[in-house]
Amino acid sequence: MIKLENVTKIYKGEVPALRDANVNIDKGEFVFLVGASGSGKSTFIRLLNKEEEPTQGRIFVAGKDIGALNGWKVPYLRRNIGYVFQDFKLLPTKTVFENVAFALEVIGRPSHVIKSQVPAILELVGLTKKVDSFPGELSGGEQQRVSVARAFVNRPLILLADEPTGNLDPATSVGIMRLLDRINRTGTTVVMATHDRGIVDTMRRRVIELDKGHIVRDQSRGVYE
Amino acid sequence: MAMNIRYVARETGTNLRRNFSLTLASVVTVAVSLTLFGAALVFAQGVGNMTARWKGGIEFIVFMQPSATQEQLDSVQRALEDNPEVTQVSYVDKPAAYEEFKQLFARSKDMVEAVDENAMPPSFRVAPATSDADVIQALGQAFQKKAGVREVVFAFETVRTMQRITRIASIVIVGVAVFLLVAAVLLILNTIRMAMFARRREIEVMKLVGATNWFIRVPFMIEGLVHGIVGAAVAIVGVQGLNWAFDRGLSNNRDLKIFQGFVISGSQMSFTTLLLVGLGCLIGALGSGIAVSRFLDV
Numbered sequence: 160m161i162k163l164e165n166v167t168k169i170y171k172g173e174v175p176a177l178r179d180a181n182v183n184i185d186k187g188e189f190v191f192l193v194g195a196s197g198s199g200k201s202t203f204i205r206l207l208n209k210e211e212e213p214t215q216g217r218i219f220v221a222g223k224d225i226g227a228l229n230g231w232k233v234p235y236l237r238r239n240i241g242y243v244f245q246d247f248k249l250l251p252t253k254t255v256f257e258n259v260a261f262a263l264e265v266i267g268r269p270s271h272v273i274k275s276q277v278p279a280i281l282e283l284v285g286l287t288k289k290v291d292s293f294p295g296e297l298s299g300g301e302q303q304r305v306s307v308a309r310a311f312v313n314r315p316l317i318l319l320a321d322e323p324t325g326n327l328d329p330a331t332s333v334g335i336m337r338l339l340d341r342i343n344r345t346g347t348t349v350v351m352a353t354h355d356r357g358i359v360d361t362m363r364r365r366v367i368e369l370d371k372g373h374i375v376r377d378q379s380r381g382v383y384e
Numbered sequence: 385m386a387m388n389i390r391y392v393a394r395e396t397g398t399n400l401r402r403n404f405s406l407t408l409a410s411v412v413t414v415a416v417s418l419t420l421f422g423a424a425l426v427f428a429q430g431v432g433n434m435t436a437r438w439k440g441g442i443e444f445i446v447f448m449q450p451s452a453t454q455e456q457l458d459s460v461q462r463a464l465e466d467n468p469e470v471t472q473v474s475y476v477d478k479p480a481a482y483e484e485f486k487q488l489f490a491r492s493k494d495m496v497e498a499v500d501e502n503a504m505p506p507s508f509r510v511a512p513a514t515s516d517a518d519v520i521q522a523l524g525q526a527f528q529k530k531a532g533v534r535e536v537v538f539a540f541e542t543v544r545t546m547q548r549i550t551r552i553a554s555i556v557i558v559g560v561a562v563f564l565l566v567a568a569v570l571l572i573l574n575t576i577r578m579a580m581f582a583r584r585r586e587i588e589v590m591k592l593v594g595a596t597n598w599f600i601r602v603p604f605m606i607e608g609l610v611h612g613i614v615g616a617a618v619a620i621v622g623v624q625g626l627n628w629a630f631d632r633g634l635s636n637n638r639d640l641k642i643f644q645g646f647v648i649s650g651s652q653m654s655f656t657t658l659l660l661v662g663l664g665c666l667i668g669a670l671g672s673g674i675a676v677s678r679f680l681d682v
């Protein structure tokens with residue numbers, strides 16, 4: 160599903176943020192990216208989404224070399240990739256329903272699809288009662304559920320999560336992880352960067368550890384350290 | 385690409401409302417510049433219509449009797465063509481003369497109705513080689529006594545002055561209008577840029593979930609087009625209003641006889657209207673096009 164071949168990323172002539180990475184992630188895998196701050200986790204994730212271009216090497220997503228992708232095709236790549244952030248990136252002037260619907264609307268989905276899929280996904284994340292609330296009226300955990308719903312509403316093949324529990328307390332984090340686990344069980348490949356030792360150690364999934372851009376460990380059913 | 389019309393309408397509407405004062409500034413600038421432009425055009429058209437027969441160096445016109453025979457016509461024509469002082473002669477026959485008459489006196493319907501084509505004098509329009517007024521005068525007078533000639537009419541000094549003033553005024557007005565048009569493009573560009581800044585979160589999310597570039601751009605492009613078109617609409621009303629006021633002022637003033645010929649035809653007005661709409665669209669598309677291509681990269 161995801162393959163990195165000798166990928167190096169150097170931001171504007173500085174020290175490499177990612178060095179000669181070779182990774183193969185199969186469909187349906189759940190992968191944790193761990194490592195100190197600045198080790199290159201976010202860079203890894205942004206490369207998959209073509210938010211950043213690799214300085215060297217090739218990246219394949221769903222069998223396609225995304226480096227060879229025309230600019231106008233990038234949106235179609237992204238429709239297959241859900242993205243969850245530490246800071247949620249919800250639109251404050253839209254309700255929960257509208258935030259999720261927005262993701263479908265702007266890729267041209269017809270309104271009958273929106274009307275059936277948005278309530279379904281909000282039920283999956285357990286926010287049926289909050290459809291008409293605004294993000295400002297929700298707890299951090301609830302906001303992150305909305306953002307997961309938005310990332311998953313189009314049923315992407317891949318879900319990228321950059322420290323999705325970074326702003327949440329441990330109990331709330333567990334809830335979000337249950338949700339991501341559930342999404343993973345539908346066959347969606349999940350790649351998640353995290354500093355949360357407790358989560359990594361309880362989930363026991365594949366762990367890729369980065370250190371100053373080097374992949375120093377790639378372990379199935381791994382732990383944080 | 386599937387593009388939901390309701391979505392575009394809603395987004396554009398929100399943008400227009402959110403930036404009301406800037407939007408107003410853009411629209412007013414477009415309107416003022418296009419009004420000036422349109423007014424200059426209409427004025428030039430009017431003067432052009434009024435002095436149509438004096439275009440291209442024509443200094444005098446030999447009007448024949450409506451009853452002049454073919455021989456008389458031929459003889460005058462030959463005399464004009466053989467004269468070394470004459471560089472160009474063009475013949476205006478009865479139907480053409482009638483058309484011109486109708487246009488020139490469009491304001492006086494009763495007059496047009498009272499005359500029919502057969503009563504129109506055919507004429508020769510003469511462009512002499514010299515610009516010396518005395519020589520031209522003598523040249524024209526010589527034809528006064530020829531058989532079949534009704535009268536010889538010379539270009540008035542006023543006509544020439546009119547043409548000159550119109551030309552200068554048009555250049556100045558159009559210059560100012562172009563200056564304002566550039567300002568309008570910049571204002572629209574800036575307004576759209578502000579709109580995009582106000583919506584940067586939405587744009588960020590749109591890019592992340594895979595909205596195409598065009599999907600993101602179109603509402604902003606339409607916003608710019610709306611500025612241009614609304615401005616053009618205001619300008620069209622302004623130009624029509626000016627023309628109407630001028631027209632009324634003339635109809636009530638018999639002293640300004642020379643302006644009798646200042647009539648804008650329907651097709652000329654349509655042309656001006658279309659031109660203003662086209663310019664409005666162009667300004668809007670230009671301003672917003674630059675804004676979205678410069679400040680909306682993935």
Ligand SMILES: Nc1ncnc2c1ncn2[C@@H]1O[C@H](COP(=O)(O)OP(=O)(O)OP(=O)(O)O)[C@@H](O)[C@H]1O
Nearest residue numbers: 170171175176194195196197198199200201202203
């Ligand atoms: N846009 C950028 N321009 C220049 N340098 C960057 C940019 N993004 C990241 N870097 C640098 O690349 C390196 C890796 O950054 P990255 O954000 O991938 O680390 P991270 O592992 O996600 O860190 P954290 O755990 O703090 O989120 C860092 O040294 C960082 O300063």
Ligand SMILES: [Mg+2]
Nearest residue numbers: 200201202321
């Ligand atoms: Mg990071």
